[in-house]
Amino acid sequence: MTPEPASLCLGCWQNLHLPIPLRGPLSAPFRVFGIKPSRMNPNTCTICEMAFSKIMKARAVTIEATVMFADLRGYTELTQSLEQEALTSLLDTFYDDCAAAIWRYDGLLNKTIGDAVFAIFNFPVRRQDHAAEALRAAREIQKRFAAQHDQLAQTIGTSAADLGIGIGIDSGETNFGEFGQTHRDLTAIGTVVNRAARAQTVAKPGEILVTSAVRERTADMIRGDGRDYALKGFGMPVTLFSG
Ligand SMILES: [Zn+2]
Numbered sequence: 657m658t659p660e661p662a663s664l665c666l667g668c669w670q671n672l673h674l675p676i677p678l679r680g681p682l683s684a685p686f687r688v689f690g691i692k693p694s695r696m697n698p699n700t701c702t703i704c705e706m707a708f709s710k711i712m713k714a715r716a717v718t719i720e721a722t723v724m725f726a727d728l729r730g731y732t733e734l735t736q737s738l739e740q741e742a743l744t745s746l747l748d749t750f751y752d753d754c755a756a757a758i759w760r761y762d763g764l765l766n767k768t769i770g771d772a773v774f775a776i777f778n779f780p781v782r783r784q785d786h787a788a789e790a791l792r793a794a795r796e797i798q799k800r801f802a803a804q805h806d807q808l809a810q811t812i813g814t815s816a817a818d819l820g821i822g823i824g825i826d827s828g829e830t831n832f833g834e835f836g837q838t839h840r841d842l843t844a845i846g847t848v849v850n851r852a853a854r855a856q857t858v859a860k861p862g863e864i865l866v867t868s869a870v871r872e873r874t875a876d877m878i879r880g881d882g883r884d885y886a887l888k889g890f891g892m893p894v895t896l897f898s899g
Pocket residue numbers: 665666667668669676700701702703704
């Protein structure tokens with residue numbers, strides 16, 4: 657967990673044993689050379705992003721990672737009834753809460769897709785307990801949103817009953833790299849990503865659903881039995897646990 661903005665790049669320190677200042681007067685000379693906090697995790701730097709492109713020479717690498725999708729439920733319906741300004745502020749709140757929680761637990765906020773957020777844990781900041789960190793981040797996202805829910809609901813009006821965040825998490829080997837010919841995109845792909853995305857679609861507002869791989873890696877953080885879900889694209893039912 658990284659509660660405060662880190663003063664040194666966590667990725668460079670961990671992987672290269674290089675102290676790269678991210679903030680404060682010491683960071684100024686580095687900024688001249690374009691070395692600054694990464695937009696995907698401000699506790700890492702743009703050198704770490706360049707390290708990605710080194711990896712890209714191999715196009716992609718297989719890494720052990722935890723993948724999390726969080727989606728703002730009810731957003732599509734709200735786009736029809738809400739003023740643009742209220743919508744923007746709702747999305748801002750959602751993105752900001754997600755980013756803060758993901759970065760706090762050393763995850764990479766890889767993408768925001770419409771009303772959903774896609775995060776990867778264990779890259780470039782390595783964490784033995786990346787599944788637990790992802791789950792902690794997910795719980796914090798839910799907690800932050802719940803604390804503001806009533807006020808948001810009041811601002812938005814009656815249609816806010818279904819307002820909430822659905823989250824899906826899976827862990828395992830993931831292909832990480834730059835994909836696409838015309839538009840190169842740094843991201844993760846594979847079964848773990850698909851399963852996390854599908855788990856997210858069946859999570860109710862306010863719910864976190866995790867796979868048995870996540871449950872195994874998070875020791876006693878998850879209690880209760882799993883439930884089998886028919887997930888699109890998966891032939892066999894997938895057991896998910898409430899996180
Ligand atoms: Zn770095």
